[in-house]
Amino acid sequence: MPTSSYNDDLGLAHLLADSAAQIGTSRFRASDLRVSSKPDMTEVSDADTTIEEVLRSTLARARPRDGIFGEEYGDNPGASGRKWVIDPIDATRNYVRGVPIWATLIALFDRGEPVVGVVSAPALHRRWWAMKGAGAFAGRDQRAGKRIQVSKVAKLADASVSISSITGWTKLDRQGAMLGLLHEAWRERGFGDFYSYCLLAEGALDIAAEPEVALWDLAPLALIVEEAGGTFTDLRGRPGPDGGTALATNGLLHEQALERLKIRET
Incomplete structure (x- = not known):
């Protein structure tokens, strides 16, 4: 499948990130934030669950045949051979303590291979994204992105x-x-x-x-x-x-x- 065929998916991933940022930012450092422990003793907040619910709902409408795998609500296989993988809030412990280093992670896999990825850290006013074969970018949002590259340190x-x-x-x-x-x-x-x-x-x-x-x-x-x-x-x-x-x-x-x-x- 040519890289250009994922342009719409990358745009959708950014829209999902926008929705997640609105929810996550509104609940960040909220006095009534609800936090509980999952069976594996990791923390989960009401922001984690709300974000994943909203993203799943959007994907169900926009990509009804695609699968979804999320941290909070598990795996829905889908029928297309494509799967969206979601971490509604990565670094939840930072989030619940008021540390601004947290993000929503969104990826699309096509037949097991990651082809689109977006990381949105709204408290840092920063986003990172990539599409298979098209390079990696960072910026405040998709419109303000600049291409990024790793270092050349060799020792x-x-x-x-x-x-x-x-x-x-x-x-x-x-x-x-x-x-x-x-x-x-x-x-x-x-x-x-x-x-x-x-x-x-x-x-x-x-x-x-x-x-x-x-x-x-x-x-x-x-x-x-x-x-x-x-x-x-x-x-x-x-x-x-x-x-x-x-x-x-x-x-x-x-x-x-x-x-x-x-x-x-x-």
């Missing part, structure tokens, strides 16, 4: 690395490996969640990694990083956003970072 000693937290790496028995990588690098930061990957796509960071993630956490980010010229795999080196772990780099540093962090097959 770990010159690299800036971002992770969500160090504690999660203990589950993979890779905490020591990550600490070793951070010591080798020029600079380490904990921007976390979507923001690490978006900054990497802009060339502001060189390596981003997470030890435990779901598809909805990464669905548009892998495409944005790759369309910006970077490389996106899991910690076993397999490309794509569905491996349960993540390693994104500017491409030049990928093999070096993967060698230090790789989960070995047993």
Whole structure:
């Protein structure tokens, strides 16, 4: 399918992001925001559920044959071979604490391949997006977007690395490996969640990694990083956003970072 056939889908993804931004912004730092814990003990707010409900309703009208997979309401397979993947609020813990680093993540997969991705961070007045084969862009909105590219840093000693937290790496028995990588690098930061990957796509960071993630956490980010010229795999080196772990780099540093962090097959 030619890239141009996804133009309307990219436009729809931006409209979905607009709707999500209105809801998310209106509930951000609201005194009556309702927050509860899901069975996996992660937090969910009324903004998360409302955003996903609204986006699902819009997609049901605009793309009735497409499937939808969302963090809050699960999987509706659809009949078209296409699927929209939604994270209504990525970084919910930031959101509920009043930290402005949160975003709505929207991606379209066509026969298993991500072809459209939009990340909308309204509290930062920033949006990132990509379409397969058409490059990656960032700006306040689609009309004000500028093309973005990853950095050209080629040595770990010159690299800036971002992770969500160090504690999660203990589950993979890779905490020591990550600490070793951070010591080798020029600079380490904990921007976390979507923001690490978006900054990497802009060339502001060189390596981003997470030890435990779901598809909805990464669905548009892998495409944005790759369309910006970077490389996106899991910690076993397999490309794509569905491996349960993540390693994104500017491409030049990928093999070096993967060698230090790789989960070995047993």
